[in-house]
Amino acid sequence: MIGRPVTYQRLTQTEVDAICARHERLLTGREGGARANFSYKILENLDLSGRNLADSDCSGAVFMGANLAGTVFTSANLFACDLRRADLSGATLRRADMRGAILRGANLTGADLGEADLREGAIAQVDREKGLAIITHAPRANDAVAANFAGANLTRSKMTGAVAQRADFSDAVLIGARLNRANLRGSRFPGANLEGADISGADLTDADLSHAILVGVNLASARTNNTNTEGALTDAPVGTPIAENAAEVAKALQAHAVWCETGGKQGQPSTFNGADLRGLKSLARRNLTALQARGATLYGMDLEGAELQGAKLEKADLRMACLRGADLRGADLTGARLNNADLRGAKIGPLVLPGDRLMAAVLAAAALRYADLSDADLRHAVVTGADLSYARLTGADCRKARFTGGCFTGTTLPRDFSGMVEDLDGAVDLDAA
Numbered sequence: 221m222i223g224r225p226v227t228y229q230r231l232t233q234t235e236v237d238a239i240c241a242r243h244e245r246l247l248t249g250r251e252g253g254a255r256a257n258f259s260y261k262i263l264e265n266l267d268l269s270g271r272n273l274a275d276s277d278c279s280g281a282v283f284m285g286a287n288l289a290g291t292v293f294t295s296a297n298l299f300a301c302d303l304r305r306a307d308l309s310g311a312t313l314r315r316a317d318m319r320g321a322i323l324r325g326a327n328l329t330g331a332d333l334g335e336a337d338l339r340e341g342a343i344a345q346v347d348r349e350k351g352l353a354i355i356t357h358a359p360r361a362n363d364a365v366a367a368n369f370a371g372a373n374l375t376r377s378k379m380t381g382a383v384a385q386r387a388d389f390s391d392a393v394l395i396g397a398r399l400n401r402a403n404l405r406g407s408r409f410p411g412a413n414l415e416g417a418d419i420s421g422a423d424l425t426d427a428d429l430s431h432a433i434l435v436g437v438n439l440a441s442a443r444t445n446n447t448n449t450e451g452a453l454t455d456a457p458v459g460t461p462i463a464e465n466a467a468e469v470a471k472a473l474q475a476h477a478v479w480c481e482t483g484g485k486q487g488q489p490s491t492f493n494g495a496d497l498r499g500l501k502s503l504a505r506r507n508l509t510a511l512q513a514r515g516a517t518l519y520g521m522d523l524e525g526a527e528l529q530g531a532k533l534e535k536a537d538l539r540m541a542c543l544r545g546a547d548l549r550g551a552d553l554t555g556a557r558l559n560n561a562d563l564r565g566a567k568i569g570p571l572v573l574p575g576d577r578l579m580a581a582v583l584a585a586a587a588l589r590y591a592d593l594s595d596a597d598l599r600h601a602v603v604t605g606a607d608l609s610y611a612r613l614t615g616a617d618c619r620k621a622r623f624t625g626g627c628f629t630g631t632t633l634p635r636d637f638s639g640m641v642e643d644l645d646g647a648v649d650l651d652a653a
Contacts, residue, residue, distance in 0.1 A: 550579040
């Protein structure tokens with residue numbers, strides 16, 4: 221017996237609003253709730269932004285051009301969805317089934333796709349002559365335009381065999397992602413974190429992996445013709461490695477702590493300029509006052525609660541580092557890379573010197589994209605020209621801080637931010653924060 225063919229039904233904005241409202245009532249346990257079922261529905265160019273559609277069924281739905289910014293699709297069924305040119309910026313797609321989804325031209329800037337399944341997939345329907353016929357979407361203008369995954373969280377996502385030519389993964393987090401056999405020709409990964417990712421057999425021809433994190437990446441049989449890896453961080457030591465001299469480094473750090481605690485009367489200060497400190501793993505709660513580590517590599521290190529008052533960390537690589545509650549008063553982080561760093565509750569205010577003089581912390585020209593500065597003390601900080609795109613400053617104390625020429629695209633700011641700071645001249649995208 222031949223089954224009924226798949227048919228699509230177009231919905232209006234009013235109908236969609238009603239379905240979303242019932243779904244949200246279901247999620248909150250209120251009367252009148254019902255699971256949202258958009259399977260094979262056409263929602264082209266409609267507005268579902270900010271809705272909670274966790275666990276909804278959207279298989280085969282057409283969301284082309286729809287506004288899905290900030291929408292929650294946690295564990296939703298988005299199998300073979302048409303999401304061409306949809307706005308999914310800031311959306312939550314954790315553990316969503318997105319096999320076979322079409323994302324050409326979609327905007328996923330800052331979206332959370334942790335553990336999402338983006339492998340191959342297709343919808344089939346019963347066909348009298350062919351048995352099963354694959355449903356295809358009619359070609360439309362701009363179908364080949366690349367998807368924008370800039371800054372998206374794709375941790376442990378499954379993208380085996382995915383077609384993502386010319387896609388933009390700038391600053392995306394792809395830790396442990398499975399991209400084996402994916403078509404990534406001409407795609408951009410500058411600043412992306414691919415630690416532990418499987419890219420075996422993938423096509424990276426003409427791809428840009430400059431300044432990406434490629435620690436523990438499996439590139440077996442991958443095609444890397446004309447691939448740009450300039451400045452990429454790999455397993456190979458950067459500058460001066462310290463792993464082979466761990467005992468001497470431990471002694472130097474202990475001497476540094478004694479020097480700090482005795483006001484310079486005993487011990488001696490440590491200097492790690494240009495050193496690769498990843499071999500230390502953790503410096504949490506260590507006394508590292510006035511540490512000199514200009515241009516050092518501290519990627520992913522645990523520095524929680526560390527005392528780094530007056531530290532010299534210009535151009536240091538602190539991406540993904542944990543600096544939660546660290547004391548960075550008066551520290552110099554000019555040009556440092558702090559993308560995705562955890563700076564919650566960090567003390568980045570001024571260091572009080574004799575005579576009540578203030579030595580401000582400096583974050584000038586620092587890269588703080590997607591960093592978490594919630595509840596941090598940024599009083600008097602010099603953050604001129606810094607890139608704070610999509611950073612979180614909720615509850616941060618920014619009184620008398622200077623953010624001249626800073627970039628605030630998608631930044632979450634504290635209340636009365638403009639009234640607290642001393643200088644915002646030349647700030648970019650402040651209205652978009």
